[in-house]
Amino acid sequence: MKSYFSFNAATKILLTGIFFIISQSLVLAQGIAMQVTGTVIDAQSKKPLAGASVYLDHTTRATVSSDSGKFVLRGIPSGNYKLVISYVGYNSASVSINEQSAHGFTVELPLAEKLLDEVAIKINPKWEEYFSLFKMFFLGKGGLQCIVKNPKTLHFEHNDTSYVLTAEAGRPLIIENRALGYRLHYDLSSFVHYAGRTRYSGDVRFEELVPQNNKEQKKWKANREQAYYGSSIHFMRSLVNNTLKKDDFIVKKLVKAKVLPGNPMRSVLLGWQGDEFKSTDTVISMRWNGRDYAPEDTTVGPGAGSSTQWGNKMGYNILYPGVVPYENIVTATASESNYRLSFDDSIFVTYKKKATSILTMLVPETLVDIHGNLADPHAVISEGYWATLRVADQLPFDYEPEALK
Secondary structure: EEEEEEEEHHHHHHHHHHHHHHHHHHHHHHHHHHEEEEEEEOOOOEEEEEEEEEEEEOOEEEEEEEOEEEEEEEEEEEOOOEEEEEOOOOEEEEEEEEOOOOOOOEEOEEEEOOHHHHHHOOOOHHHHHHHHHHHHHHHHHHHEEEEEHHHHHEEEEEEOOOOEEEEEEEEOEEEEEEEEEEEEEEEEEEEEEEEEEEEEEEEEEHHHHHHHHOHHHHHHHHEEEEEEOHHHHHHHHHHOOOOOOOOOOOEEEEEOOOOHHHHOOOOOOHHOOOOOOOOOOOOEEEEEOOEEEOHHHHHOOOOOOOOOOOOOOEEEEEOOOOOOOHHHOOOOOOOEEEEEEEOEEEEEEEEEEEEEEEEOOOOOOOEEEOOOEEEEEEHEEEEHHHHHOOOOHOOOOOOOHHHHO
């Protein structure tokens, strides 16, 4: 009997140990969902390129290729990413990846014809003036605490008739953001500013700066959290996790219509008694098709006995009462890490009844992953508060506030 119980005790210990190892392996497997691998080669000679920069766009995840041109990024949470590969003297390349397509890339980089800052550019007497405008429109209000380390790589063109300002960069812009504690390597694809609007695009890699002391470290932590809460990435994460109400987001339907689409809409709006969007410090000034909108354009309807009709103004905004149902914006897909983002008209998003934004889809649908990353970042257009946030307000996609870690 004694040996029988000893055998079972040993067996239990062994089984417990095996179970612990399996459990730990599962935990690690869940934490390390993706491994991105590939090879970088010269497009013409097919020889490997050593030291090529490889990174996930808008994140801190980066590496360089080895002597054989191979690269690996480990420990990447499953989701939608844009993999960017660049090398000095070559045109950069990018690949869209997710958990189904993250392995065995062979990326061919073609030689660049010439770098912009190696070309003899005529002296522009207004360069400093255009650079100041560029910083204002590209970096935003937070740009006061940003330093562009290589500004002379920028080349500007300005049309004195149409007042269109364009910018090109021969090399990625190196921007130190002393407010958030990041160094950005921004590969500018395009920049255009005209008629009160700014459009720019590019790939960006984030690096953590080293704080000078504990005070600066605490400042960066506080500033990052302030930049995160109420941002579009915060909204997207709340949306896919179905925590909009808990996270203080209110979403309503907004229709941009030239005429009243019919009596049903008018009767719904006339019966709306809500007042959360009638304050001027709730709705910020915004533009649509070149026209300024005041808060009353979206919220004030005809009163009792009034002869005013809905939709008399070109591009009139019609705001519906009631919160838009979650399933009318996102729906599940076969992938556990992706949701389908699709909604009609526009959505009017308010965070804590103070920061208001409008989101409009430019395509029928796109995917958004559990981290809030869009498979197609150009699938939606933002107005209002989110449109005022520029490069200096950006956080890497892999940022999470301490409360959510």
